[in-house]
Amino acid sequence: MTATSENIPLPDVDIEAVKRERAIDYDPFSAKDIEVNLAQLAARRAVNPVTYSGTGGGFWVATGYDEIVSVLRNNNRGYISFPNNPYGEPPAGEATSKRLIPIELDGAEHRQYRKLLEPVFAPKEMQALEPQIRKLANDLIDTWIEDGTVDFVSGFAFPYSATTIILLMGWPLQDAAMMNKWVRTLQHGVLDGDEEAARKAQAKAGAEVREYILSMMAERRARPVDDFSQMLMNIELNGSKLSDDDLYDTFLLLMLAGLDTVQSALAQTFAYLGTRQDKWDEMFAQPETIDLAVEEFLRYTAPAVPTRTVTNDYMVVGDVPVPRGERVHCPLGAANRDPKYYPDPDEIDYNRPAKPHLAFGLGPHRCIGLHLARLEMKIAFEELRARIPRFGLTEGHTPVGHLGFAWGVDDVYLSFPPGPRRA
Ligand code: HEM
Numbered sequence: 024m025t026a027t028s029e030n031i032p033l034p035d036v037d038i039e040a041v042k043r044e045r046a047i048d049y050d051p052f053s054a055k056d057i058e059v060n061l062a063q064l065a066a067r068r069a070v071n072p073v074t075y076s077g078t079g080g081g082f083w084v085a086t087g088y089d090e091i092v093s094v095l096r097n098n099n100r101g102y103i104s105f106p107n108n109p110y111g112e113p114p115a116g117e118a119t120s121k122r123l124i125p126i127e128l129d130g131a132e133h134r135q136y137r138k139l140l141e142p143v144f145a146p147k148e149m150q151a152l153e154p155q156i157r158k159l160a161n162d163l164i165d166t167w168i169e170d171g172t173v174d175f176v177s178g179f180a181f182p183y184s185a186t187t188i189i190l191l192m193g194w195p196l197q198d199a200a201m202m203n204k205w206v207r208t209l210q211h212g213v214l215d216g217d218e219e220a221a222r223k224a225q226a227k228a229g230a231e232v233r234e235y236i237l238s239m240m241a242e243r244r245a246r247p248v249d250d251f252s253q254m255l256m257n258i259e260l261n262g263s264k265l266s267d268d269d270l271y272d273t274f275l276l277l278m279l280a281g282l283d284t285v286q287s288a289l290a291q292t293f294a295y296l297g298t299r300q301d302k303w304d305e306m307f308a309q310p311e312t313i314d315l316a317v318e319e320f321l322r323y324t325a326p327a328v329p330t331r332t333v334t335n336d337y338m339v340v341g342d343v344p345v346p347r348g349e350r351v352h353c354p355l356g357a358a359n360r361d362p363k364y365y366p367d368p369d370e371i372d373y374n375r376p377a378k379p380h381l382a383f384g385l386g387p388h389r390c391i392g393l394h395l396a397r398l399e400m401k402i403a404f405e406e407l408r409a410r411i412p413r414f415g416l417t418e419g420h421t422p423v424g425h426l427g428f429a430w431g432v433d434d435v436y437l438s439f440p441p442g443p444r445r446a
Pocket residue numbers: 104107125126127137188276277280281282284285288325326327328329330355381382383384385387388389390391392393395396
């Protein structure tokens with residue numbers, strides 16, 4: 024079955040019966056270890072690469088590489104990306120307004136956006152940030168290198184990726200710690216707080232981030248500067264500038280898209296390397312291996328989980344004609360561990376035969392920040408290698424993972440021989 028047309032009526036398939044046959048519930052927001060989840064998705068794929076979950080109003084779960092490619096490639100041609108959420112709700116709760124820009128825009132409006140943003144995220148532009156990102160990495164390492172131990176997530180992965188976005192935006196670096204705190208509260212609530220306390224803290228952090236972003240915009244309106252934020256503010260769609268709400272949504276999406284993903288890829292990588300120092304050594308054995316290692320760890324860690332909604336009469340996913348209005352959830356980690364293309368998918372192998380991984384997605388919404396993401400990972404590997412050539416997971420602390428809009432790891436405690444600060 025290959026038809027995906029607007030006009031061909033839905034084939035004579037009892038879709039409700041298929042749902043019942045393929046029903047395996049899935050909680051995309053569970054506080055579950057990523058490797059455990061990937062093993063369960065592999066078991067699901069073995070049953071069928073397209074299964075159904077009745078949770079959150081119901082959605083299809085694609086777990087095969089080919090099936091996920093077919094969905095993402097057909098964005099605007101039978102699928103849209105709004106809402107980019109398997110449960111069909113607004114993504115970041117009350118922290119944002121209606122939609123995240125540009126990830127939940129589609130069609131012509133989305134194309135205009137991409138055209139304006141792509142040159143800004145070009146490799147050359149991102150490369151210009153390299154000296155500042157290297158300095159940032161070393162400043163962060165300086166804060167814990169004498170201790171011989173660190174929670175790599177709060178001590179490196181999180182502030183490194185968040186501060187890089189602040190660098191990119193052109194916002195004052197001295198505000199980085201404050202912004203990091205707000206974003207962490209928005210994403211994870213408060214430590215040891217109950218649900219009520221978390222909600223209150225998130226609402227407060229949301230209001231403060233909004234006020235901060237609006238004040239950055241007001242400053243630029245009063246005194247224009249030549250930076251990324253100003254460029255976004257000057258964008259015109261259909262002849263008019265973006266509203267404050269749309270600008271806020273864009274800044275917030277950039278913050279979240281660029282932060283959670285890079286921090287997760289780094290945190291998962293160092294959780295792995297904490298028990299596999301042979302792979303850490305192999306990464307630097309030949310000068311060309313590091314780029315291969317960045318790609319292999321992107322394949323392995325793939326934190327993003329796009330969802331698409333069918334807009335044609337139906338779209339065929341695998342062997343299922345998914346009807347209009349239904350959602351297909353595409354965990355990219357599952358595609359990247361499909362044994363059809365990646366033998367021993369749970370192993371790290373820097374010399375895999377080239378098969379493009381899907382960590383950055385595919386089609387019109389393919390990650391616009393991928394050059395920056397690769398640069399950040401490479402710099403992090405190089406600077407950490409120079410400062411902590413040996414490390415291991417701290418005994419008694421097993422990294423704890425979670426799912427969500429970006430799969431991640433809560434903390435990764437590392438121990439290493441202490442070294443000197445550089446500053
Ligand atoms: C390891 C790091 C990263 C990974 C794995 C990643 C992954 C992805 C994926 C899979 C998508 C597509 C989602 C979908 O189709 O629904 C995406 C979109 C996007 N990413 Fe990234 N990303 C990373 C880093 C970054 C960075 C550093 C930035 C920029 C600051 C960024 C900005 C964006 C934006 C703006 C979009 C939306 C593009 C669009 O809708 O056209 N990402 N990313």
